[in-house]
Amino acid sequence: MPEINPLFGKYEVGKLLGCGAFAKVYHARDITNGRSVAIKIINKHRISHNAHLVSNVKREIAIMRMLRHPYIVKLLEVMATKTKIYLVMEYVKGGELFQKVSKGRLPESVSRKYFQQLMSAIGYCHSRGVYHRDLKLENVLIDENGDLKVSAFGLSAVTGQIRADGLLHTLCGTPSYVAPEVFMKGGYDGATADVWSCGVILFVMNAAYLPFYDSNLMMMYKKIYDGEFRCPRWTSPDLHLLLSRLLDTNPATRITVDEIQYNSWFKKGHSMIMPLDDELTVVKREEQDKLTALNAFDIISFGSGLNLSALFDGESSSIGEGERVVVAESPENVIGKVVEVVKEVNVRVKKRSEFVVDLVGRNGEGVIGIEVFRLTEQLVVVEVKGGMGIYEEVWSRKIRPELIEQRDVVRG
Amino acid sequence: MANMTVKECCCFLKKLRNPSRATQHARLASETLFSINEIEALYDLFEGLSYAIIEDGRIHKEEFLLALFSNSSMQNFFADRLFDTFDIKKNGVIEFDEFVRSLSVFHPDAPESVKIEFMFRLYDLKHNGFIERDELKEMVLALLSEMNVDLSEDAVESILNKTILDADLNGDGKIDLEEWKIFISKNPSILKNMTLPLLRQVFTFLFYILTP
Secondary structure, three states: OOOOEOOOOOOOEEEEEEEEOOOOEEEEEEEOOOOOEEEEEEEEEHHHOHHHHHHHHHHHHHHHHHOOOOOOOOEEEEEEEEEEEEEEEEEOOEEEEHHHHOOOOOOHHHHHHHHHHHHHHHHHOOOOOOOOOOOHHHHEEEEEOEEEEOOOOHHHHHHHOOOOOOOHHHOOOOOOOOOOOOOOOOOOOOOHHHHHHHHHHHHHHHHOOOOOOOOOOHHHHHHHHHHHOOOOOOOOOOHHHHHHHOOOOOOOOOHHHHHHHHOOOHHOOOOOOOOOOOOOOOOOOOOOOOOEEEEEHHOOOHHHHOOOOOHHHHHHHHOOEEEEEOOOOOOOHHHHHHHHHHHHOOOEEEEEOOOOEEEOOOOEEEEEEEEEEOOOOEEEEEEEEEEEHHHHHHHHHHHHHHHHHOOOOOOO | OOOOOHHHHHHHHHHHHHOOHHHHHHHHHOOOOOOOHHHHHHHHHHHHHOOOOOOOEOOOHHHHHHHHHHHHHOOOOOHHHHHHHOOOOOOOOOOOOHHHHHHOOOOOOOOOHHHHHHHHHOOOOOOOOOOHHHHHHHHHHHHHOOOOOOOOOOHHHHHHHHHHHOOOOOOEEOOOOHHHHHHHOOOOHHHHHHHOHHHHHHHHHHHHHHHH
């Protein structure tokens, strides 16, 4: 039991939900609003001997705090004392998908709905450069409305076997969900490995048993490596086809998250496919289209020395990136160039007003925000905010060089 | 006592020497937007900062720069200004109560009027109750040099003229506090730097600092 209750004067800690090598999870109630939460308590002493683990935990928590998606368990708050780290998470009332499946296979329509929601969550994270790496049935929860929630996203370093329920140990710690390339020597791509794990999850929902299983671990590795599985007879041909594309042992030819959107079994009854268009979508026309001319105090407020968050953010500051550059271009040309450049890459342009645009990664929300201000007759300031995933690829490598080459040509 | 580590022993002795700390923390909690738990957490943070270079429990300029830029000899005009404004007693160091009171201004729930006045003090370089034209110019030039932007004299003058014209309502060529308040109400985005949303979750950011 945590020693102080209510914890931080805010959370009334209740029963133990599960425990693992590094962490314990408790149910708790936020006494300020009565909301149920799950608090994962990580013992720092248990991880502190391993610097690699510590930096992983920090990085992944920073990422988790940024993820906001209806099908991902939210990390509400992170707190710490000298000895413990407290992760306050959304409490999902319904239960685990594992429990549902252990009572019997799911009808294909239900499997499809969960799989669509799972892909929506996975696509969102992948577009931000975040990979789960530990996807399995036990990490997928179903809430009281029957919607799916992926848990432990970005926390693969500390998940371990966080289970109190002995029943679940039959699957825990087995490589059942792991793609063949992961246990091969050499690196692997988090995105394609996640797709494989999703394939195993889809298979289990439909069959109520694992596609690759053997009580002998070496035999199990071999089965995964060979990628031979048998679908139960009730499997529809379309689903069978999709499963064989998901559980393709070659990561290079395995179906991708983007391709899944167009799969005929997947598409059925699916209304959430994000259309990919490069046209300008005017979001909020009423916002003023006037260009903001910077006054002297606006200019001063750009001073990096005025940004105190560096005092506290530590390593997490690298997650959300941003910068301001001065460009000798007309504001219209800047926006025009941005639109032109991103045609080559996989992002959408959302225009907030004439000189404020958001660049949206596939499956995602606003990722990079760009705003143009007038500095002088000849110069504008381009402010870029956002980060994760597409910042480097889209801003640093594509747009920035396109704009910066204009610099120094005209002096104000 | 026999089982104490050296470090624990030091902490224990420090507490013995300073019985009034609990009282100080309680007073700060009642006078700022932070709870007593948060004050304790801020104290841990403060200790880390104030013992970073000169181990005297006060934040020196170098330690402040080290925390902001990971570089204790960084030259930055605005960081210097911020340090001076945090240093309420003007004795060249930031003490714990100054640290907490100043941070409290940046709390999302702090009244806007407090933020506006803090910012006025920040920009009133000569501490004479006015933001004068030459002070404004000094700051604009400092920022342009920080951003590596080379503006012509005319361009700078034109920006200054326009801003002074907008802000200086009584036409004496400088901005007083009343004029500043009106100027901010017309340009609220200037106040953006004065709010640190993460102060609402003191324990969250301390995670990064307290974790080994």
